[in-house]
Amino acid sequence: MNSRRAAVLSIGNEVVQGFLLNTNSQWLARELGDLGFDVAYHLCLLDREEELVWRLKAALDEGLFVVATGGIGPTEDDRTRHAAAKALGLELVLDHEALHDLHERYSQMGRAFPKGSEIQCMAPKGATTIRNAFGTASCFYLRRGQAGICVMPGVPREMKGVWAEEMRPKIIDDFGLNERFFAREIKCFGLPESEIDNRVKHLLPDGGKSPVEGAILVDDAVIRLRWRVLTRSEEGAAALIQPFIDEARNILGDVVFAEGDVSLESTTVNLLRERKLRVACAESCTGGMIAHLLTQVPGASETLIESAVTYSNDAKLRRLGVKRETLENHGAVSEACVREMVAGIARESGAELCVSVSGIAGPTGGVDGKPVGTVWMALWFKGQVHAWHMRMPGEREVFKWRVARTALNALRLTALHGKPPERPTFHVTTVDAK
Amino acid sequence: MNSRRAAVLSIGNEVVQGFLLNTNSQWLARELGDLGFDVAYHLCLLDREEELVWRLKAALDEGLFVVATGGIGPTEDDRTRHAAAKALGLELVLDHEALHDLHERYSQMGRAFPKGSEIQCMAPKGATTIRNAFGTASCFYLRRGQAGICVMPGVPREMKGVWAEEMRPKIIDDFGLNERFFAREIKCFGLPESEIDNRVKHLLPDGGKSPVEGAILVDDAVIRLRWRVLTRSEEGAAALIQPFIDEARNILGDVVFAEGDVSLESTTVNLLRERKLRVACAESCTGGMIAHLLTQVPGASETLIESAVTYSNDAKLRRLGVKRETLENHGAVSEACVREMVAGIARESGAELCVSVSGIAGPTGGVDGKPVGTVWMALWFKGQVHAWHMRMPGEREVFKWRVARTALNALRLTALHGKPPERPTFHVTTVDAK
Numbered sequence: 001m002n003s004r005r006a007a008v009l010s011i012g013n014e015v016v017q018g019f020l021l022n023t024n025s026q027w028l029a030r031e032l033g034d035l036g037f038d039v040a041y042h043l044c045l046l047d048r049e050e051e052l053v054w055r056l057k058a059a060l061d062e063g064l065f066v067v068a069t070g071g072i073g074p075t076e077d078d079r080t081r082h083a084a085a086k087a088l089g090l091e092l093v094l095d096h097e098a099l100h101d102l103h104e105r106y107s108q109m110g111r112a113f114p115k116g117s118e119i120q121c122m123a124p125k126g127a128t129t130i131r132n133a134f135g136t137a138s139c140f141y142l143r144r145g146q147a148g149i150c151v152m153p154g155v156p157r158e159m160k161g162v163w164a165e166e167m168r169p170k171i172i173d174d175f176g177l178n179e180r181f182f183a184r185e186i187k188c189f190g191l192p193e194s195e196i197d198n199r200v201k202h203l204l205p206d207g208g209k210s211p212v213e214g215a216i217l218v219d220d221a222v223i224r225l226r227w228r229v230l231t232r233s234e235e236g237a238a239a240l241i242q243p244f245i246d247e248a249r250n251i252l253g254d255v256v257f258a259e260g261d262v263s264l265e266s267t268t269v270n271l272l273r274e275r276k277l278r279v280a281c282a283e284s285c286t287g288g289m290i291a292h293l294l295t296q297v298p299g300a301s302e303t304l305i306e307s308a309v310t311y312s313n314d315a316k317l318r319r320l321g322v323k324r325e326t327l328e329n330h331g332a333v334s335e336a337c338v339r340e341m342v343a344g345i346a347r348e349s350g351a352e353l354c355v356s357v358s359g360i361a362g363p364t365g366g367v368d369g370k371p372v373g374t375v376w377m378a379l380w381f382k383g384q385v386h387a388w389h390m391r392m393p394g395e396r397e398v399f400k401w402r403v404a405r406t407a408l409n410a411l412r413l414t415a416l417h418g419k420p421p422e423r424p425t426f427h428v429t430t431v432d433a434k
Numbered sequence: 435m436n437s438r439r440a441a442v443l444s445i446g447n448e449v450v451q452g453f454l455l456n457t458n459s460q461w462l463a464r465e466l467g468d469l470g471f472d473v474a475y476h477l478c479l480l481d482r483e484e485e486l487v488w489r490l491k492a493a494l495d496e497g498l499f500v501v502a503t504g505g506i507g508p509t510e511d512d513r514t515r516h517a518a519a520k521a522l523g524l525e526l527v528l529d530h531e532a533l534h535d536l537h538e539r540y541s542q543m544g545r546a547f548p549k550g551s552e553i554q555c556m557a558p559k560g561a562t563t564i565r566n567a568f569g570t571a572s573c574f575y576l577r578r579g580q581a582g583i584c585v586m587p588g589v590p591r592e593m594k595g596v597w598a599e600e601m602r603p604k605i606i607d608d609f610g611l612n613e614r615f616f617a618r619e620i621k622c623f624g625l626p627e628s629e630i631d632n633r634v635k636h637l638l639p640d641g642g643k644s645p646v647e648g649a650i651l652v653d654d655a656v657i658r659l660r661w662r663v664l665t666r667s668e669e670g671a672a673a674l675i676q677p678f679i680d681e682a683r684n685i686l687g688d689v690v691f692a693e694g695d696v697s698l699e700s701t702t703v704n705l706l707r708e709r710k711l712r713v714a715c716a717e718s719c720t721g722g723m724i725a726h727l728l729t730q731v732p733g734a735s736e737t738l739i740e741s742a743v744t745y746s747n748d749a750k751l752r753r754l755g756v757k758r759e760t761l762e763n764h765g766a767v768s769e770a771c772v773r774e775m776v777a778g779i780a781r782e783s784g785a786e787l788c789v790s791v792s793g794i795a796g797p798t799g800g801v802d803g804k805p806v807g808t809v810w811m812a813l814w815f816k817g818q819v820h821a822w823h824m825r826m827p828g829e830r831e832v833f834k835w836r837v838a839r840t841a842l843n844a845l846r847l848t849a850l851h852g853k854p855p856e857r858p859t860f861h862v863t864t865v866d867a868k
Contacts, residue, residue, distance in 0.1 A: 016473050018463030019649065022456070025478070029452030039450050040485075042478035044459070051474075194548040197509050206511075216509065217448050218589075226453070281743075287729025288722030291743040295721025296831060298797055306749035308742060309715075309725045315740035315783070319753075349749070363732055393543055395568075397730060398591065429544050 004146055004175070006037040007059045010044045011052065011070035011080050012154055024069050024156055031163065032067065035171065036180045036230055040064055047071050052083030056149065060087060063147045070154030072137045074117045081122055084151055088142065090124035098129050098138040105136070130170065134161035141170055182237035183228035185217075186245055187258045189409050190425045193218050199251050200225065203244050212240055221402055221425075222264065254413055254421075264405055268412040269297040269304075272353070275415045280349035281307035281407070282320055282341040284332060285359035285375065289404040305349045310341070320344030320356075333358050333370055335387050338378035346380040353414060354380040355407045361396045375403055379410050379420050386420040390427045402427070438580055438609070440471040441493045444478045445486065445504035445514050446588055458503045458593055465597065466501065468615040469605060470664065474498055481505050486517030490583065494521060497581045504588030506571045508551045515556055518585055522576065524558035532563050532572040539570070564604065568595035575604055616671035617662035619651075620679055621692045623843050624859050627652050633685050634659065637678050646674055655836055655859075656698065688847060688855075698839055702846040703731040703738075706787070709849045714783035715741035715841070716754055716775040718766060719793035719809065723838040739783045744775070754778030754790075767792050767804055769821050772812035780814040787848060788814040789841045795830045809837050813844050813854050820854040824861045836861070 008028045014020040025042040032039050040062075045052055052071075059066045071080030085092040098121035106113045123129050123140035130139035130150070135158040141150045150167055152159045171177070188196055197216055204225070207213030217224040227244050231237035249256050258267045272279055281290045281304075291307035294300050308319045313332055316322040321344040322337055330336040341356035359375030366372040375390040388410075392402050406425045413421035442462050448454040459476040466473050474496075479486055486505075493500045505514030519526040532555035540547045557563050557574035564573035564584070569592040575584040584601055586593045605611070622630055631650055638659070641647030651658040661678050665671035683690050692701045706713055715724045715738075725741035728734050742753045747766055750756040755778040756771060764770040775790035793809030800806035809824040822844075826836050840859045847855035 015460075016463060016475060017467055018460045018465075018473070019651075021460045022476075026449075026452045026455045029450060031452075033451050039452070040480070041450060041489075042456070042476075044476035046474070055475075192548070194508055194551070198549070201510070215447060215511075217453060218507075283722075286726075287734065287738075288717075288725030288741055288743060289729075291722030291745070292720075292726045292834075295723075295745065295795075295834070298830060300721070301745055304721075304745045306742070306744050306746060306753065307722055308740070308753075309722060309729075310740050311725070311729065311735055311738045312740060318782070319740065319742075348752070361729075361732075391544055396732060400726075400729070426545075 004037045005040050005062075005064050006032045007040050007062075007064040007066050008032070008042045009056075009059075009066055009068040010042070010154065011047060011068060012044075013046050013077075015044050015070070015154075016046050024154065024159055027156070027160065028067050028069070028163070031168065034180050035168070035177055037065060047077045047079050049079040049083050049086075052079055053086045056083060056087035060144070060147050060149065063145070065143075065147055066149045067152070068149065069152045069159050072120065072139070072151060072153060074114065074120050074136070078119075080151055081119065081124075084140075084149055085124040088124050088127075088144075088149065090126060092122050093125045094118060095121050095123055095129040095138065098131075101131075102136060102138070128170070130162065130166045132158065132162050133165065134158040139167065141167065141174075143174055179230055179232050181228045182231050182234050182241075183226060184238065184241045184245060185224050185226035185260065186248060186256050187262065187264075188223040188225065188252060188255045189221060189257050189264055189405065190255045190423075191223070191252070192426055193223050195426070196223050196225075196252065196255070200248050203248050203251075212244060214244060221405060254416060257409075257412060263296075264408050264412070265293040266297045268408045268415075269294055269300050271412055271415045272303040273299060277303065277353045277415055278305050278349075278351045279303050279353045279355070279411060280305045280345045280351035281354065282345040282356035283307055283309045284311060284316070284341070284357060285361050286357050286400050286404045286407065287311060287361075289400050290355065290357070290407045293404055293408060305351050306345075308345055308348070316341060319348070321347070331370070333360055333374055333376055335376055335378075335389070338376040339385050339387055342378040342380040342385055352381070353411060355410055356380075357403055357407055359390075359392070359399075359403060361399050363396065373399065377403070377407060377410065377424075379414060381414055381420055384420075388423065388428045390425070391429050392427055438471045439474050439496075439498050440466045441474050441496075441498040441500050442466070442476045443490075443493075443500055443502040444476070444588065445481060445502060446478075447481050447511070449478050449504070449588075450480050458588065458590055461590070461594065462501050462503070462597070465602065468617055468662065469602070469611055470614040471499065481511045481513050483513040483517050483520075486513060487520045490517060490521035494578065494581050494583065497579070499577075499581055500583045501586075502583065503586045503593050506554065506573070506585060506587060508548065508554050508570070512553070514585055515553065515558075518574075518583055519558040522558050522561075522578075522583065524560060526556050527559045528552060529555050529557055529563040529572065532565075535565070536570060536572070562604070564596065564600045566592065566596050567599065568592040573601065575601065575608075577608055613664060613666050615662045616665050616668050616675075617660055618672065618675045618679060619658050619660040619694065620682060620690050621696065621698075622657040622659065622686060622689045623655060623691050623698055623839065624689045624857075625657070625686075626860055627657050629860070630657050630659075630686065630689070634682050637682055646678060648678060655839060688850060691843070691846060697730075698842050698846070699727040700731045702842045702849075703728055703734050705846055705849045706737040707733060711737065711787045711849055712739050712783075712785045713737050713787045713789070713845060714739045714779045714785035715788065716779040716790035717741055717743045718745060718750070718775070718791060719795050720791050720834055720838045720841065721745060723834050724789065724791070724841045727838055727842060739785050740779075742779055742782070750775060753782075755781070765804070767794055767808055767810055769810055769812075769823070772810040773819050773821055776812040776814040776819055786815070787845060789845060790814075791837055791841055793824075793826070793833075793837060795833050797830065807833065811837070811841060811844065811858075813848060815848055815854055818854075822857065822862045824859070825863050826861055
């Protein structure tokens with residue numbers, strides 16, 4: 001384990017009571033991680049001095065570097081300064097230079113110095129006062145061995161400004177940091193987490209023996225594999241991680257769709273553009289979500305010609321030339337229907353690659369042999385139609401999400417290999433490529 | 435101070451290291467507040483069993499009711515079950531009924547039962563197993579006096595489902611909560627927060643003098659006004675809040691689109707169904723998002739005929755009969771174009787109400803006189819076309835979100851009043867109803 005450990009504290013009743021979303025902790029945790037600190041925990045606390053004192057003391061006693069935000073304003077319920085001083089066993093003293101600056105600022109703004117604002121220029125004796133160019137509350141910093149404390153405002157914009165301009169450089173300098181974490185990740189789609197975990201768990205060391213630490217992160221059907229290493233040189237770290245990425249790609253093949261912070265839709269659109277494949281969709285159960293995802297990506301207009309969101313049977317007949325007999329004999333959720341839909345959109349649009357989907361999103365609409373979650377998907381490529389039958393779990397929203405991403409994955413795999421995949425996701429129950 | 439105190443725990447390396455934003459804690463803090471718990475703190479912890487054990491023990495020793503999320507999946511690094519059992523001094527045992535259910539679910543999905551999944555059906559001996567209809571990890575609950583622990587999944591959607599359907603009722607029943615906060619809220623669209631705040635701030639007491647507490651909450655362009663009161667009787671509370679809602683509705687008029695947890699798309703679809711208005715869309719810059727939002731609502735098929743996502747100019751010509759001269763002389767982002775688009779979709783679909791949009795989502799594509807963010811929207815109703823010009827702030831994703839919701843709002847207001855609105859949002863810069 002790392003010898004530099006940190007805790008991230010957010011102080012304020014509104015956050016603890018749930019009336020404000022705390023985004024500071026995540027942001028600071030990433031920053032601290034990059035500086036090579038192991039973040040032990042995030043804690044959100046009420047503006048109650050006594051409790052703040054003992055929680056701060058506990059963190060310092062554990063040897064943690066505490067990064068605290070909030071509770072340093074001028075009002076009576078701002079207790080962070082007092083609590084920090086008590087936890088450190090120090091007196092709270094006025095920083096005359098900070099007070100002078102604050103007087104200057106008010107006079108420059110043409111406003112009177114508000115009564116009671118002196119408190120915003122106070123810090124525990126011996127701490128370094130840190131300038132806040134983004135607000136009126138001055139900040140402070142104090143180190144004790146590997147432990148210590150830094151205190152910043154709770155308003156995200158102010159906090160980020162103070163951190164970047166003053167606090168971060170101060171920490172780097174004062175801790176003499178020449179090592180930091182470097183991370184790389186790959187993203188996967190088409191296999192369940194448990195299956196990916198089974199296949200690559202030997203590539204995910206916990207950092208105990210290996211300098212490289214690996215983790216599996218899940219964002220619904222998108223699985224991320226992430227490695228990081230504490231390093232002095234980014235190139236060295238990248239090279240250390242490379243074998244893990246190579247081996248994972250080797251094992252997982254085209255299940256890996258990207259390296260880094262790239263979405264499935266972005267990978268798909270960029271690959272389609274690269275291969276000069278124009279695409280068109282015929283959507284029923286996804287209700288426009290496939291096109292919506294494609295058009296989240298700048299440059300989608302270079303590949304997407306159109307999507308016919310034919311939600312009603314009437315629209316399927318009119319827009320895609322689906323035959324009335326097909327709907328009567330097989331229903332809209334059928335292999336025959338998605339085949340006619342995809343052929344129709346291909347004919348109409350002239351696109352090189354087309355996808356169609358029809359399914360039962362629920363909560364109602366399931367029938368015998370076609371329960372809620374049933375999906376048929378078809379792909380048109382080079383005059384050939386391929387169709388898949390799927391059973392998608394999940395409620396309406398998740399269902400659409402998964403079906404739409406499976407369609408994207410079918411487009412991606414087809415562009416990648418120059419031919420349709422055997423199955424675009426593990427949810428496919430039968431594969432049928434007449 | 436309240437005798438019922440709670441702590442909210444989020445467990446997972448990704449959260450602590452800052453790779454996932456923790457939204458669960460805020461959500462749960464609000465819910466616990468409504469149940470009359472004083473939330474003492476939020477804590478985010480790593481998947482490290484030892485540390486989890488002593489932090490959980492410390493919370494229980496403090497007499498806190500611990501609501502924990504995350505770390506209950508099937509993989510080796512999911513340690514929350516083990517830690518909770520140890521902190522409680524109990525053995526971890528298999529719930530055979532839960533295991534049976536899980537086997538059923540996998541067989542219904544037509545998938546093999548994944549190796550190692552039994553752990554997801556284990557709970558500390560004596561705890562109540564709580565069903566998770568939203569995922570594969572079963573949950574549990576155990577009370578000890580005023581303290582206790584409940585454990586739920588980390589995936590927000592799953593957690594919220596389990597909380598609402600199982601955990602919340604269990605807590606209310608088991609704690610015998612007969613006094614709790616009762617809340618009602620209304621939702622607004624079309625005016626900025628500052629404007630709404632100005633108009634209704636006298637209706638938002640802080641709870642000091644009045645038994646009713648009011649708040650304004652912002653979720654991007656959707657503004658929520660929320661009132662709550664601590665009560666034993668929900669009817670009494672509902673009646674206390676009623677005058678606030680009446681007066682706010684009186685002041686804000688049709689800016690209020692719903693009471694309670696109802697989305698704009700849901701209100702819109704239900705109103706369209708009620709008025710027996712079938713709808714069709716012609717989308718360019720929203721790329722299918724209008725249809726996607728409409729089809730998030732069960733029953734959308736009763737009103738939505740189709741959406742023609744005509745992303746390319748070619749599709750606008752072919753699918754909607756937009757004239758080549760119109761595109762050449764005015765461009766695709768023009769009043770003339772959206773008027774032809776909406777007339778085209780009306781003619782094709784036969785819908786009673788149609789909407790079309792064309793705009794510049796960015797980040798590129800802005801030109802002189804038509805910067806990024808420029809939007810034209812047209813509405814077809816009873817043979818008349820109404821068009822609006824807008825300037826929408828925000829990056830690509832936010833832009834699409836706002837334009838799509840403005841289109842929904844235009845549909846809603848038209849259905850509500852039986853005629854198109856003067857302006858469906860304050861972002862409209864000129865109103866033109868030739």
